[in-house]
Amino acid sequence: MIRLAKKYLVWSAVLAAVLFLVVQVSCDLYLPTVTSNLINNGVAKNNVPYIWSEGFKMLFVTFIGVVAAGGNIYFAATQSQKMGKKIRSAMYRKIMYLSDQDLDKFGDASLITRNTNDVVQIQNVMIQVLRMMIMSPIMLIGAMSLAFFKSPRLTIVFFAALVVLAIVVAIIMSFAGPMFKKLQGQTDKLNLVFREGLTGVRVIRAFNRDDYEQNRFDKYNTKYASTGIRVFMLVSLMFPLMTFILSGTNVGIVWFGSKMIVNNGLDVGNLVAFMTYATQILISFMMLSFLFVFIPRAQASASRINEVFDVKNSINDPKNPNKIEKDNNTLSFDHVDFKYQDSKNLSLKDINFLAKAGQTVAVIGETGSGKSSLIDLIPRLYDVTSGAIKINGINIQDISQSNLHSLISLTQQKAVLFTGTVKENMQYGNENATDEEIWHALDLAKASDFIKEEGGLNAKVEQNGENFSGGQKQRLAIARTILKDAAIYIFDDSFSALDFKTDAELRQGLNKDDKIKNAITVIVAQRISTVADADLILVLNNGELVGAGTHKELSKDNPYYKVILDSQIKKGGSK
């Protein structure tokens, strides 16, 4: 947590919070002395003018104390909130730059918990640190010295109380600390199950697994709740125990104090002041102990946040990058092997091919054969395990990622749309695109008809594009891809949600478009009809390239391609 505080707190504001606090504590510590004087020299001696002057002094000191407390709360609250804001943005920025490989290590649910719940834990503790953690020690030392000054013998009473209090706090903390850590881990699991349930709600209903999922959620929810109940019960125990100790201390002070008034000539005013100091000391100690209960919880959150900040991006830019311009480009795979981090086997083995500007490369193969993996390597969502991917003969690892991404336009298997308008979604592809260009892209993607019906470019796109059908979402994603002026257009199984007629019309349209005609197009598909026109068809089987050629060549003598072809002819789905 210190590391996060060092980086994200503004030290001048922290200093201001401390200064206000010092003023507040000084006022709080001075008040019992004024009270004591008022009783000893005013009330006891019936000196009314003195009572008035000390009374005004008390009011003035209280007013200054309240103003200083306000100042401290202002700086403590704004600093802790701003710290939270900065951590959230920094973590979001970090996550945006991490490769898929790095993100896979955490999982979505955990990253969301870290960026919300964990940051809130730190914010909550930080405001207390900027108040209590600074106030309590000053108050403790100040009140102890002043109380000792008033009556050294009576201090023995609250020293005894402090020892009892310390033992109680130590016992409670030793149990509560690990439980708070456990609670954070359980929050992660709860969020994971909740998120899975939410995204898979249709599947759950279709398979009638509502009860099963409900039970699964309840299991984690119960675990979370029971840890929560145990830890908060434990922490709540501190209140009655401390009140008991506090009251006992006051009884002790009054007991011994009254004897000392009779036998040793202790002033009544000094006894009253002493009791106030004793209360201040015990309350400061209580506050400090509470903080020490909550700090381990925030510390656990801070470690989880730091884990994200500490991840070294496995995909980096070179020190002296080459530059590739968008002009008559080539794309080649040169003995490419690829293995996912946690996987034992290679997902792609020795892939070689070359595509030139104006050509369409299609990738076909059965489920799990490595088609998406091959596509994901081109924009460096993952890096090759060995071999090289080259554009214009230059290894893509030798150019900057921004240069690489400027050359590529991609539609992924699952169409992703953002909340906003159709126009805003389209401008992801090209932020300067005119309405005319957007309509042209929508026309090509066979999306203009339903967008007109929805009310045009300002039609709303809801969360995850849920106000559009699967096929409509795909077409919008395709339109966005087309809108970008790129050297390589990639469509990962993007045509599968389209009917045969739309699929054929859309591809014909693409072939006529000036931008796409002169670029390299890479299409992943399951249907022979989608790939048949391609200049080069790559057939993948179990991560290996088992065929490369045109439809004519492959249908003649490639057994793998023929199996796919035959299966689709039988289903009546061939060209």
Ligand SMILES: Nc1ncnc2c1ncn2[C@@H]1O[C@H](COP(=O)(O)OP(=O)(O)OP(=O)(O)O)[C@@H](O)[C@H]1O
């Ligand atoms: N993130 C991942 N981590 C580990 N293994 C993965 C990951 N993604 C895919 N794989 C594995 O890599 C292999 C190739 O998967 P890939 O998604 O590339 O196949 P695909 O041909 O695109 O399949 P589909 O047609 O079903 O989309 C599969 O064996 C799969 O289990």
